Amino acid sequence: xxxxxxxxxxxxxxxRGSDDPMHRQIYGALRRFILDxxxxxxxxxxxxxxxxxDLGVGRNTVIAAYDQLLAEGFIEARAGSGTWVAHIKQDxxxxxxxxxxxxxxxxxxxxxxxxxxxxxxxxxxxxxxxYPGVPETASFPFSIWSTLLARNARSxxxxxxxxxxxxxxxxxxxxxxxxxxxSRGIDCTPEQVIVVTGAQAxxxxxxxxxxxxxxxxxxxxxxxxxxxxxFLAAGAxxxxxxxxxxxxxxxxPELPPPRLIYVTPxxxxxxxxxxxxxERLQLLDIAQRHAAWIxxxxxxxxxxxxxxxxxxxRGLDDANHVVYIGSFGKTLLPALRxxxxxxxxxxxxxxxxxxxxxxxxxPLILQATVNDFIKQGYFATHLKRMRRLYARRQANFVKxxxxxxxxxxxxxxxxxxxxxxxxxxxxxxxxxVVAAANKxxxxxxxxxxxxxxxxxxxxxxxxxxxxDDRQILRAVLALRAAFMRLAKD
Amino acid sequence: xxxxxxxxxxxxxxxRGSDDPMHRQIYGALRRFILDxxxxxxxxxxxxxxxxxDLGVGRNTVIAAYDQLLAEGFIEARAGSGTWVAHIKQDxxxxxxxxxxxxxxxxxxxxxxxxxxxxxxxxxxxxxxxYPGVPETASFPFSIWSTLLARNARSxxxxxxxxxxxxxxxxxxxxxxxxxxxSRGIDCTPEQVIVVTGAQAxxxxxxxxxxxxxxxxxxxxxxxxxxxxxFLAAGAxxxxxxxxxxxxxxxxPELPPPRLIYVTPxxxxxxxxxxxxxERLQLLDIAQRHAAWIxxxxxxxxxxxxxxxxxxxRGLDDANHVVYIGSFGKTLLPALRxxxxxxxxxxxxxxxxxxxxxxxxxPLILQATVNDFIKQGYFATHLKRMRRLYARRQANFVKxxxxxxxxxxxxxxxxxxxxxxxxxxxxxxxxxVVAAANKxxxxxxxxxxxxxxxxxxxxxxxxxxxxDDRQILRAVLALRAAFMRLAKD
Numbered sequence: 001x002x003x004x005x006x007x008x009x010x011x012x013x014x015x016r017g018s019d020d021p022m023h024r025q026i027y028g029a030l031r032r033f034i035l036d037x038x039x040x041x042x043x044x045x046x047x048x049x050x051x052x053x054d055l056g057v058g059r060n061t062v063i064a065a066y067d068q069l070l071a072e073g074f075i076e077a078r079a080g081s082g083t084w085v086a087h088i089k090q091d092x093x094x095x096x097x098x099x100x101x102x103x104x105x106x107x108x109x110x111x112x113x114x115x116x117x118x119x120x121x122x123x124x125x126x127x128x129x130x131y132p133g134v135p136e137t138a139s140f141p142f143s144i145w146s147t148l149l150a151r152n153a154r155s156x157x158x159x160x161x162x163x164x165x166x167x168x169x170x171x172x173x174x175x176x177x178x179x180x181x182x183s184r185g186i187d188c189t190p191e192q193v194i195v196v197t198g199a200q201a202x203x204x205x206x207x208x209x210x211x212x213x214x215x216x217x218x219x220x221x222x223x224x225x226x227x228x229x230x231f232l233a234a235g236a237x238x239x240x241x242x243x244x245x246x247x248x249x250x251x252x253p254e255l256p257p258p259r260l261i262y263v264t265p266x267x268x269x270x271x272x273x274x275x276x277x278x279e280r281l282q283l284l285d286i287a288q289r290h291a292a293w294i295x296x297x298x299x300x301x302x303x304x305x306x307x308x309x310x311x312x313x314r315g316l317d318d319a320n321h322v323v324y325i326g327s328f329g330k331t332l333l334p335a336l337r338x339x340x341x342x343x344x345x346x347x348x349x350x351x352x353x354x355x356x357x358x359x360x361x362x363p364l365i366l367q368a369t370v371n372d373f374i375k376q377g378y379f380a381t382h383l384k385r386m387r388r389l390y391a392r393r394q395a396n397f398v399k400x401x402x403x404x405x406x407x408x409x410x411x412x413x414x415x416x417x418x419x420x421x422x423x424x425x426x427x428x429x430x431x432x433v434v435a436a437a438n439k440x441x442x443x444x445x446x447x448x449x450x451x452x453x454x455x456x457x458x459x460x461x462x463x464x465x466x467x468d469d470r471q472i473l474r475a476v477l478a479l480r481a482a483f484m485r486l487a488k489d
Numbered sequence: 490x491x492x493x494x495x496x497x498x499x500x501x502x503x504x505r506g507s508d509d510p511m512h513r514q515i516y517g518a519l520r521r522f523i524l525d526x527x528x529x530x531x532x533x534x535x536x537x538x539x540x541x542x543d544l545g546v547g548r549n550t551v552i553a554a555y556d557q558l559l560a561e562g563f564i565e566a567r568a569g570s571g572t573w574v575a576h577i578k579q580d581x582x583x584x585x586x587x588x589x590x591x592x593x594x595x596x597x598x599x600x601x602x603x604x605x606x607x608x609x610x611x612x613x614x615x616x617x618x619x620y621p622g623v624p625e626t627a628s629f630p631f632s633i634w635s636t637l638l639a640r641n642a643r644s645x646x647x648x649x650x651x652x653x654x655x656x657x658x659x660x661x662x663x664x665x666x667x668x669x670x671x672s673r674g675i676d677c678t679p680e681q682v683i684v685v686t687g688a689q690a691x692x693x694x695x696x697x698x699x700x701x702x703x704x705x706x707x708x709x710x711x712x713x714x715x716x717x718x719x720f721l722a723a724g725a726x727x728x729x730x731x732x733x734x735x736x737x738x739x740x741x742p743e744l745p746p747p748r749l750i751y752v753t754p755x756x757x758x759x760x761x762x763x764x765x766x767x768e769r770l771q772l773l774d775i776a777q778r779h780a781a782w783i784x785x786x787x788x789x790x791x792x793x794x795x796x797x798x799x800x801x802x803r804g805l806d807d808a809n810h811v812v813y814i815g816s817f818g819k820t821l822l823p824a825l826r827x828x829x830x831x832x833x834x835x836x837x838x839x840x841x842x843x844x845x846x847x848x849x850x851x852p853l854i855l856q857a858t859v860n861d862f863i864k865q866g867y868f869a870t871h872l873k874r875m876r877r878l879y880a881r882r883q884a885n886f887v888k889x890x891x892x893x894x895x896x897x898x899x900x901x902x903x904x905x906x907x908x909x910x911x912x913x914x915x916x917x918x919x920x921x922v923v924a925a926a927n928k929x930x931x932x933x934x935x936x937x938x939x940x941x942x943x944x945x946x947x948x949x950x951x952x953x954x955x956x957d958d959r960q961i962l963r964a965v966l967a968l969r970a971a972f973m974r975l976a977k978d
Contacts, residue, residue, distance in 0.1 A: 067795065
């Protein structure tokens with residue numbers, strides 16, 4: 001069958017002091033020798049008994065090593081004929097390391113490039129954070145949350161351990177369906193609620209399931225960058241649906257027939273405007289006329305400080321074209337990664353199936369815990385506290401901006417939302433301001449990143465909700481220092 | 490400006506017993522009247538004072554209702570001119586409910602249809618579960634897990650609350666990178682580990698980023714249905730890479746040049762075969778020649794009962810074309826929804842960005858807890874116990890199959906994996922067997938669902954890991970009853 005060979009102790013030795021078991025060392029060394037071509041194919045290996053003697057180890061140790069090599073195809077054996085090295089066809093070149101493959105060969109797909117090349121907000125991590133859309137976490141009832149979560153984590157309840165509830169935990173879906181009727185005026189069944197790993201996943205899922213490459217999407221201009229990125233990743237052609245403080249320019253003759261229309265009617269991002277009832281009805285008519293879907297992103301519709309939250313567009317009659325996106329990221333914690341869609345009846349089955357393929361489902365124990373948190377009243381209490389807190393913080397923040405930043409920006413109160421637009425009173429480039437702010441250790445968003453095709457307004461989108469009064473003062477003063485630094489440069 | 494109108498108590502009344510606050514009731518009634526056209530545009534509303542008197546409520550109550558209507562654009566107001574109903578343009582038809590939109594109008598996109606129309610394993614929920622790939626949960630150390638999770642859930646550590654670590658918790662990424670060198674022979678840096686919401690999400694992400702619509706994907710035949718579904722959802726053209734007990738038919742001349750090659754080399758699904766070293770080297774050469782990516786799905790490579798787990802394909806030299814997919818679903822709990830990719834250096838940034846857009850990221854507190862679980866040694870202990878337990882269960886299961894099912898199937902031991910293939914000894918259709926099993930309350934997988942383009946072998950893919958000895962016996966007897974039922978029909 002081949003040539004006998006004797007493995008000398010010089011090349012194959014075992015280190016008794018090593019953590020690696022001896023059979024593993026023998027296996028590893030032989031594997032390496034065979035791969036590198038130091039032991040030729042058809043070489044007959046010593047018997048387990050003789051190798052064991054040579055190495056001064058037990059025979060079982062060698063048997064274990066040979067078994068593993070056998071299982072992986074490095075050696076072959078037949079009863080009575082001994083054990084030999086398998087004939088492993090490989091290129092001569094393989095023995096010498098190859099030059100690293102060029103970028104041109106190892107490439108992303110075109111779709112991959114589209115996904116990856118999309119615009120993204122810069123991820124800086126300033127010492128002080130003025131970033132929009134970040135909720136207060138200090139007041140979050142961590143100990144209650146932890147207790148509820150621990151209880152579910154201990155539970156051996158099959159409903160928390162299964163694979164099957166792709167579209168969400170049945171209890172949470174029912175709770176969302178019943179609560180959203182009161183909080184957002186939406187009537188839906190639990191089945192219409194599809195739980196996913198957050199609003200971003202919802203946007204991604206919707207754009208994959210409801211539009212094709214090259215389809216026109218009306219995107220608010222200015223509008224939320226994360227939505228834009230999801231649509232672009234799905235190959236959308238974006239058409240700017242212009243928004244100003246006065247409202248949505250739905251009658252713009254330059255808009256092509258849409259396949260999808262993305263809006264934030266409860267609190268427009270970044271302006272904070274509420275969509276008026278007339279515009280809502282107009283929008284539904286447009287969607288119906290074009291058989292288009294409306295994506296209603298209700299990212300912080302729960303935060304209205306005067307009066308009650310404005311009912312969702314989805315809650316109107318004839319709103320069957322609307323897919324609603326909600327999230328617990330801003331009402332509880334962003335890191336929870338739980339958001340949801342409310343889809344029309346006829347899409348329930350499709351979304352259930354789609355989410356089982358895309359894997360954008362939130363872990364059941366977190367879903368069950370959010371459900372407990374809501375049902376035991378903690379959610380309502382927390383939300384009420386946060387509304388009061390944010391209203392107070394906003395008033396204080398606006399006052400401080402007027403006191404310290406009046407020279408550079410105007411900031412107006414808003415009844416809704418977790419961030420305010422600071423408009424420049426001087427011709428400044430907001431990227432310059434952001435750069436200067438970063439130097440002061442301040443993380444802040446240029447509002448111009450939310451413009452996609454028209455000349456941007458420059459300003460800052462300032463999140464004030466995550467900071468206490470002292471932190472807000474510090475941040476405002478840091479921003480003041482940034483403006484002064486900029487004036488000097 | 491318009492006609493004064495007096496709202497009579499007949500149409501607008503408040504219910505003091507209701508849970509709904511009175512201002513909310515007034516708002517809701519007026520909103521509805523305006524939407525339904527019962528109050529015409531330009532109608533001047535009574536002053537807040539007079540309406541409050543009429544209704545017998547406080548003036549602030551009416552003011553709150555009017556404010557909300559004002560914010561939503563239902564009414565308008567000017568200082569000194571009173572409050573009137575806004576002119577809301579809407580179709581005449583809107584007053585009467587429309588016929589439900591036809592399916593042709595409200596449709597999925599073509600891509601959505603492709604995603605949704607893909608094949609899926611039937612989701613039955615039998616009383617007894619023989620489903621493959623389901624780990625034992627009874628032995629899971631729930632109380633340790635719960636304690637670790639509760640600690641992280643209480644933590645106000647910013648690293649667990651942030652938005653930014655899209656590609657995974659830095660600690661877990663480092664731990665995976667250092668452990669996988671020992672357990673699977675893979676050398677990688679923490680950055681190369683991309684944590685996602687499970688293996689399915691990993692497959693979906695890979696097929697979106699690394700292939701385009703119409704690209705050829707070599708798919709194991711038979712092979713894992715979830716992978717097939719992900720590739721089809723991304724528009725792949727599947728080419729069958731035929732697998733038998735003898736191995737992978739890599740030299741099949743009918744295979745087109747691939748863009749992606751999907752393999753399960755540690756434990757082929759459904760056969761349980763280990764890919765031999767010669768095939769591994771051949772596969773790497775093919776990938777290099779075609780500049781194709783290899784997707785190594787290592788779904789249960791940790792479960793090898795004799796010897797040690799076989800090193801991953803990714804661990805070989807020159808394996809830079811390999812994207813490795815691992816998961817904690819089978820080693821810990823499926824419901825955790827934590828899996829990971831190990832990607833080549835040059836793809837790190839792309840995957841980090843892609844996952845921030847697709848939202849397939851696992852919640853940080855779960856990731857941190859898995860990290861604690863591993864670092865404190867519980868993972869290794871659990872895995873070792875499970876290996877021993879599954880080895881014992883497999884032996885018992887094979888024995889019981891021989892005793893009670895020998896007439897219909899042959900089941901052979903396998904050193905690897907969490908399921909065994911039961912081959913029919915008679916010409917039976919496995920869907921018939923599944924249907925008969927379902928009637929006995931038994932959940933079982935037809936192996937033919939893993940065939941995509943060739944004539945399937947019929948048989949059952951039986952998961953034996955989630956059941957104790959008594960449950961296995963019961964399931965085997967139920968299966969026996971199913972076969973007997975089938976013989977009678």
